[in-house]
Amino acid sequence: MKKLTRQNKLHLASRSKYQLKRTGARKNISNSRYFATYTNSPLIYSSNQKARNKENEPITLTAPVNFNLLFENCVEVIRFVNTLKKFARSGRKVIILDLATVVDIREGAIAMLLSVMNEIGRTNSVNITGTVPRDASAKNVLEKSGFYKFVDRKSKANLAKTKNIMRNGVSVTSPNFLSQEVKNSMETVWGEEGRNPVLRTVIFEMMRNSCDHAFSKVKDVSWHLSISHDEEKNLVKFSFVDNGAGIINTLKANALKKVVNLFTGSEDMLDTAFKNGIESRTGLKWRGKGLPSIFESFSEGYIKNLLVISNDVLLHFDHSKKETLPLAYKGTYYYWEIDRDCKQMCFS
């Protein structure tokens, strides 16, 4: 009987979930529970597929220990999701996301990861699987975030105990759920359900902006919204992410193409766009009121801790931080919070 080559073995290993687990287990991810596969193509291992394709070999991508989008950690997370995209684009069929060593995972980074997985799933035949964090606290955050609803439909992750949500959408046209989620958030912060027109408008403007600017084709419109409730602290954390072209790229490619030199850099351009200064700085008629509307909600105290990452720029308005990052995220990410330090708005 012909002896199997290493490549044959790898191919066979990648054909079953069981073997896939074993393969992964040998790669420093032992003692970890797998989350099930996230795939748009269950038939990628057809019998007539060439066994020696490198693309069929599972490849492991290890997540940063601090899987969050705080300034000091965001570069590593962006590098992680960019590498994931790169693997998918290169034709890899099986990608293992190793989250076993993660100790600090937060909703914003989870939303960004899901957004990228969603993008990959729409454009590539890829099977993404992975491990859950060994750290109990990180594992708990991941479970409560709603992540498994997206990656593992058979998961028993119990979201009934929490008001946390993670929603994705393909356009701004039907955000019917939004009003109720805003009311739920007000209940967590102020102790009673109520309308908050400013908060609903903030999220709506983000959705609207992702449709207006981030994508060239309507069918590509996609966003992820994560809302995380901390009842003990009367705190709600929000993350919104789209995986479009990003605000900076869009501004440079279109409206501000000829006046780029009026800004000291990308971070100045983005900061100016949020602070409603594009028109006064450039003399251009500027109808983009969505970003200034978001910033107003922050400057008037209705939301706090507002952070934006778009392309290679990070803005953290609470700390007046404007930074150019060493690498870019192709899309836009927002994070903000509401708690009792914010100006109260809760109408019955």
Add this chain to the structure above:
Amino acid sequence: MLLLNDLVMIEINIAKDFSIATGARYYSDGKFSGEEFFDTTLLPKYEEAIGNGVKLKIILDGTDGLASSFLNEAFRKLGDKFGSESAWSNLIFVSNEVPGYINKIKEALGESKK
């Protein structure tokens, strides 16, 4: 003391007469857009008010939120049709919940062609 104009004033309550959950700018953006609000509610009521020689009172309170694109499209079109100064002088707003909406409407009228 009540004036005659107050008694016969035409009124739009966006939450009751149009929608609590309003949308974005264009019909193509989905339901309850600014464009739809202009065509179905704002324009007919404005014309009715002008026809009766009274002001149009618009109640902005009570909605789940009004996006800048919604307000911009609806009131810019009103300004395009009737002139921004004329439109502004014929409108009365009630916006206790989010007073900032009135500034956005003023800006939108300022962007109109007339």
